[in-house]
Amino acid sequence: MFRIYPKILTILACISMALMAIGQYAIWFHAPEEMTMGLVQKIFYFHLPLAWWSFVAFFGVCAASVMVLWTGREQWDVLAGVLAEIGVLFSGLALVTGSLWGRAAWNTWWTWDPRLSTTLVMWFVYAGYLVLRSADVGGTKGAKVRAVLGIVAFLDVPLVFLSARLWRSIHPAVLASKGGGLEPEMWTAVWINVLAWGAMFGTLVLARYHGAGLKRRVEAALIGIQEKTLQ
Amino acid sequence: MIASSLAIARKDLRLAFAGGQGPVQAVLLGLLLVFIFSLSAAPGEHFSAQQAMAIFWLCSSFGVVLIFSLLFRFEEENDTATALLLSPLPVQGLWLGKTLAGLILLLLCQVFFFPAALVFLGLDPGDNLSGLVLMVLAVDVGLCVLGGLIGAMGQGQGAKDALLTIIVFPLQVPLLLGGIRIGVGLMQGTAMAGVSDWFGLVLAFDAVFAGAALFLFPHVFRGE
Numbered sequence: 472m473f474r475i476y477p478k479i480l481t482i483l484a485c486i487s488m489a490l491m492a493i494g495q496y497a498i499w500f501h502a503p504e505e506m507t508m509g510l511v512q513k514i515f516y517f518h519l520p521l522a523w524w525s526f527v528a529f530f531g532v533c534a535a536s537v538m539v540l541w542t543g544r545e546q547w548d549v550l551a552g553v554l555a556e557i558g559v560l561f562s563g564l565a566l567v568t569g570s571l572w573g574r575a576a577w578n579t580w581w582t583w584d585p586r587l588s589t590t591l592v593m594w595f596v597y598a599g600y601l602v603l604r605s606a607d608v609g610g611t612k613g614a615k616v617r618a619v620l621g622i623v624a625f626l627d628v629p630l631v632f633l634s635a636r637l638w639r640s641i642h643p644a645v646l647a648s649k650g651g652g653l654e655p656e657m658w659t660a661v662w663i664n665v666l667a668w669g670a671m672f673g674t675l676v677l678a679r680y681h682g683a684g685l686k687r688r689v690e691a692a693l694i695g696i697q698e699k700t701l702q
Numbered sequence: 703m704i705a706s707s708l709a710i711a712r713k714d715l716r717l718a719f720a721g722g723q724g725p726v727q728a729v730l731l732g733l734l735l736v737f738i739f740s741l742s743a744a745p746g747e748h749f750s751a752q753q754a755m756a757i758f759w760l761c762s763s764f765g766v767v768l769i770f771s772l773l774f775r776f777e778e779e780n781d782t783a784t785a786l787l788l789s790p791l792p793v794q795g796l797w798l799g800k801t802l803a804g805l806i807l808l809l810l811c812q813v814f815f816f817p818a819a820l821v822f823l824g825l826d827p828g829d830n831l832s833g834l835v836l837m838v839l840a841v842d843v844g845l846c847v848l849g850g851l852i853g854a855m856g857q858g859q860g861a862k863d864a865l866l867t868i869i870v871f872p873l874q875v876p877l878l879l880g881g882i883r884i885g886v887g888l889m890q891g892t893a894m895a896g897v898s899d900w901f902g903l904v905l906a907f908d909a910v911f912a913g914a915a916l917f918l919f920p921h922v923f924r925g926e
Contacts, residue, residue, distance in 0.1 A: 540921055592872050599869035606865050608855065612922070616855045619918045620869060623851065626914055627873050630907050634876035637883070637899055 480677050487670035494660070494667035502660035511575040516660055518568035520668035521561045522590060528558030528672070529593060529625055532600075536621030539614055548614040549687075551621050552604050553679040555597050557672060562594045588635035589628065596624045703795040710791070710799025715806060717776050725807045728768040732761035732815045740822035748824035755885040758812075758819045759841070759878045765811045766845045767867050769804050770853030778857055787924055797919040801850035808842050828889040837888065837901070841881040844907045848873060851915040854922045880904040 498516045505512035535551035538544070569587055570580050581587070600620055607613055653661070718724050739757045743749055749757070777783040786796060819825040827834060852870050856863025880900045887897040894901075 540918075592875050595872040596869060599872065602868060603865055608863075608865055615921045619851070619855070619922050622918065623848075623873065623911070623914060624869070626910055627876070630876040630903065630910065633903055633906075634879045637903065638879060 477681070480674070480681060483670065483674045483677060487667065487674045490663070490667035490670050494664040497660035497663045502657045503654055505657075508575060511572065514568050514572045514575075516664045518565055518572060519661060520665045521568065522565040522586070523665060524668050524672045525558045525562035525565055525590070525593075526628075528554045528561060528676075529597060529628065532558065532597070532621045533625035536618035536625075539618035540622075543614075545614065548617060549683045550676075550680060551617065552601070553676055553683060555600050555604070555621070556679060557675050559594060559597045559601060560675075561668075561672070562590050562597070566590055566594060583635065583638055585632055585635035585638075588638075589632040592631045592635075593624075593628060596627065600624055703792050703798065706791040706795040707798035707802060710796055711802040711806070714773050714776060714800065714803035718772060718803070718807060725765070725769055725772070725811050727772070728765035728807070728811050729814045731768065732765050732811055733818050735761050735764065736815065736818040736822050751826065751886045751889050752882060754819050754823040754825040755882045755889075756878075757823060758815055758825070758885070759881045761815045762808065762812060762842070762845065762881075763871065763874055763878060765808055765815075766804070766849045767870060769807045769811070770800070770846075770849040771856065771863060773800050773803055773807075774853045774857045783857065783923075793920040793923055794916050796923065797850050797854070797915055800853065801846045801915075804846040804849055804853075805842055808846060809838075812838060812842075826889060828891060830888045830891075830894075833888045833894055834885065837881065837884040837897075837904075840901065840904045840908065841877050841884075844877040844904060844911060845874060847908060847911045847915055848877075851911070851919055851922065854919060857923075877904060877907050880907070 494516070498513055502513075502516070504510065531554040532551045535547045535554060538547040539551065566587070569590070573582060573587075574580050600617075603620065604617055608616060736757060740749075777786065787793070816825075816827075820827070848870065852866055852873075856866050880903050884897045884900045884904070887900070888894075
């Protein structure tokens with residue numbers, strides 16, 4: 472297993488807490504209130520970082536899965552599982568915040584939009600991936616089977632996005648050439664929150680990974696105790 | 703590799719039809735779905751072309767799951783997976799053979815689904831039948847390419863292989879959307895050029911997952 476030092480985890484957790492606090496200040500006090508949507512627009516500062524980091528997590532699942540096939544080492548399999556958990560959590564929150572935004576901006580809880588639909592389909596795929604992991608599908612070949620699923624799932628992302636875009640779209644282009652209609656203070660709040668959620672993402676991944684390592688050590692110790700008892 | 707793949711496909715098709723069963727389970731489930739969905743419309747009402755195509759592809763999607771479960775069960779029941787691995791056949795040839803056999807069985811199922819959709823859902827196929835056949839083939843290839851890869855993961859898993867459907871269906875989304883949109887377009891008289899974007903997407907899906915399956919199938923089947 473990768474070695475995670477608890478001190479590093481504590482420091483990263485403190486950094487992410489501080490960044491989160493600064494992010495909240497930037498959202499509520501620094502960034503101006505949007506003229507048309509008012510306070511509801513503040514959802515955007517949560518929605519965008521959550522969506523971006525969930526895609527980073529899903530890419531991480533694919534990369535870790537490639538490493539499983541390449542090296543055959545268990546830690547990459549564990550890392551893929553951890554990243555999928557965090558990705559599903561973040562994309563789930565992004566879907567909820569997106570839905571709240573949609574209700575206020577477009578008067579609908581849900582619409583067939585490339586980004587929303589891609590996120591929803593990915594949420595289904597990776598939630599399914601987690602269910603398969605917990606059910607230990609694959610038996611003795613489990614790690615390889617999970618790795619193949621992790622790669623196949625990510626290959627689907629661009630195809631789902633393209634198909635949803637061909638279907639139809641009303642999502643605002645956030646990173647359009649004219650800055651998506653955001654004031655400079657709004658952009659500052661966006662980037663601080665992207666950073667804060669990134670730190671939170673890193674903390675959660677390390678914490679879960681550390682937990683998985685501890686779980687394996689306990690399991691190994693239990694097996695050792697059982698063997699000694701049998702002798 | 704092609705010759706050995708054809709041998710595997712022939713073997714699987716023979717076994718599938720040996721008991722006079724073939725893909726009966728998949729056909730019956732599909733017909734049942736068409737019938738049940740037809741009840742959702744009031745008497746005299748017709749389904750839109752989009753609804754009818756969506757139901758048609760839903761039946762095909764369920765059919766793929768049952769077909770590949772059947773195809774990989776042959777090795778499981780007879781405990782011959784190791785024998786296949788020991789044979790000089792390339793493992794990728796095994797995937798290709800299973801995919802070919804699955805494609806033939808799926809097309810056979812759709813021979814029943816399509817008339818059922820005409821009768822129960824009021825589907826109007828329009829004049830461009832060759833375009834429709836081409837579309838069905840392109841989408842079916844994608845469904846079977848993915849089915850051949852995921853089906854191998856369920857081998858030897860007992861009841862757990864049913865869990866794989868929760869990941870198969872969302873993965874099929876681009877293909878199913880493509881199938882629905884191309885089908886509706888062609889039935890409503892749109893020229894092939896008008897649905898070329900969707901055809902491109904479907905063919906891209908076929909190519910991406912065929913490439914991935916050639917590389918990944920040995921890992922799944924052999925566990926190497």
